[in-house]
Amino acid sequence: MFKVNDNYLKLPGSYLFSTIAKKVNTYKSEHPDKQVISLGIGDVTQPLAPAIIERLHSAVDEMADAKTFKGYAPDLGYEFLRTTIAENDYAARGVNIAADEIFVSDGAKSDSANIQEIFSLDNKIAVCDPVYPVYVDSNVMAGRTGTYDDTTGLWSDVIYMPCRAENGFAPEFPKENPDLIYLCFPNNPTGAMISKAQLQEWVDYANKIGAVIIYDAAYEAYISEADVPHTIYECEGARSCAIELRSFSKNAGFTGTRLGFTVIPKDLKSSDGVALHSLWARRHGTKFNGAPYIVQAAGAAVYSEEGKKQTAQQIAYYMNNAKIIKEALAEIGYTVSGGVNAPYIWLKTPNDMTSWEFFDYLLENANIVGTPGSGFGPSGEGYFRLTAFGSYENTLTAVERIKKL
Numbered sequence: 001m002f003k004v005n006d007n008y009l010k011l012p013g014s015y016l017f018s019t020i021a022k023k024v025n026t027y028k029s030e031h032p033d034k035q036v037i038s039l040g041i042g043d044v045t046q047p048l049a050p051a052i053i054e055r056l057h058s059a060v061d062e063m064a065d066a067k068t069f070k071g072y073a074p075d076l077g078y079e080f081l082r083t084t085i086a087e088n089d090y091a092a093r094g095v096n097i098a099a100d101e102i103f104v105s106d107g108a109k110s111d112s113a114n115i116q117e118i119f120s121l122d123n124k125i126a127v128c129d130p131v132y133p134v135y136v137d138s139n140v141m142a143g144r145t146g147t148y149d150d151t152t153g154l155w156s157d158v159i160y161m162p163c164r165a166e167n168g169f170a171p172e173f174p175k176e177n178p179d180l181i182y183l184c185f186p187n188n189p190t191g192a193m194i195s196k197a198q199l200q201e202w203v204d205y206a207n208k209i210g211a212v213i214i215y216d217a218a219y220e221a222y223i224s225e226a227d228v229p230h231t232i233y234e235c236e237g238a239r240s241c242a243i244e245l246r247s248f249s250k251n252a253g254f255t256g257t258r259l260g261f262t263v264i265p266k267d268l269k270s271s272d273g274v275a276l277h278s279l280w281a282r283r284h285g286t287k288f289n290g291a292p293y294i295v296q297a298a299g300a301a302v303y304s305e306e307g308k309k310q311t312a313q314q315i316a317y318y319m320n321n322a323k324i325i326k327e328a329l330a331e332i333g334y335t336v337s338g339g340v341n342a343p344y345i346w347l348k349t350p351n352d353m354t355s356w357e358f359f360d361y362l363l364e365n366a367n368i369v370g371t372p373g374s375g376f377g378p379s380g381e382g383y384f385r386l387t388a389f390g391s392y393e394n395t396l397t398a399v400e401r402i403k404k405l
């Protein structure tokens with residue numbers, strides 16, 4: 001009789017967003033007259049920009065012509081896209097990343113989950129707390145995390161780096177040395193950013209202890225401040241210790257279209273000289289058959305002059321929502337952060353409510369859905385995430401309702 005991978009059985013039963021959906025559906029069915037606004041889920045709402053749609057159409061037409069038809073894409077990505085990324089995201093920032101160090105994929109969620117495969121199960125991971133749940137859960141599935149403690153919500157073999165108001169939502173070096181360090185900036189869920197000098201310290205630390213930083217920069221395009229890094233490779237020495245994950249989802253609205261990439265510099269090697277670049281190339285070749293030509297063509301259009309202008313407008317639209325939410329909440333006395341370099345506003349729950357108490361309070365009294373901070377990790381308790389991905393009109397309505405509470 002077959003046996004299942006029982007690492008999967010160790011995963012805590014209730015998934016954050018399904019718990020939210022259940023609560024919201026129950027509320028809606030009991031109150032059919034109420035108009036519930038979601039400021040909860042991390043998905044874009046603006047349609048794809050015209051320059052991207054145009055390229056999608058023309059790429060579809062190429063597929064209809066025997067002379068331009070494309071079958072399997074190269075599993076590491078089309079040269080035209082890898083070169084465009086290298087030029088725009090790296091060379092243009094004075095950063096040395098070659099096109100063949102860029103691995104095109106169907107998105108950063110799968111890359112962030114899969115990247116742990118190329119590391120030993122003995123490796124110890126360190127994560128920020130609160131954190132994007134994929135990093136820990138994918139390591140649970142692999143069997144790297146030890147046992148789960150129901151009361152603390154912590155895994156025995158994971159190193160947690162609390163990020164709370166006291167440290168400006170920036171992780172501090174852990175007491176125990178990790179092998180793999182997950183960092184995400186601009187951060188989901190806290191909306192926080194760290195300075196280039198702070199990130200440089202992490203790069204120096206990783207090089208010193210022989211760790212790898214897995215740097216998730218999915219929200220890079222939302223950065224508005226100067227002196228914060230758009231890529232970890234702006235830091236000296238990052239080529240020998242950092243992997244970078246990028247996505248077209250939040251930058252250009254590809255959440256339903258699917259495109260991302262991972263950067264692994266050729267200088268990133270284990271102590272016995274094995275290049276992670278070659279392991280990841282092997283993994284792609286074995287388990288991935290390439291992102292669709294049509295989508296990669298559309299991805300390249302994001303970097304066209306029109307594409308850049310149009311996606312920047314969409315991001316400005318979301319960031320205007322972020323500003324509205326943040327300023328309104330601050331005005332009525334909430335402690336709020338984020339919302340400057342990321343589409344997320346992170347607020348301290350009022351009156352010492354737990355994150356879930358505030359969730360229920362907001363749903364029942366303002367008909368607004370947000371995300372309880374504790375769902376992202378124990379240090380998220382007492383915090384709450386609102387997102388700027390709604391429409392301008394809904395954002396205004398939501399803010400008015402919160403003001404009236």
Ligand SMILES: *Cc1c(COP(=O)(O)O)cnc(C)c1O
Nearest residue numbers: 107108109132188218247249260
């Ligand atoms: C949304 C998001 C991603 C992007 O995932 P895709 O699979 O590319 O859509 C990656 N990391 C974080 C932290 C995110 O919030």
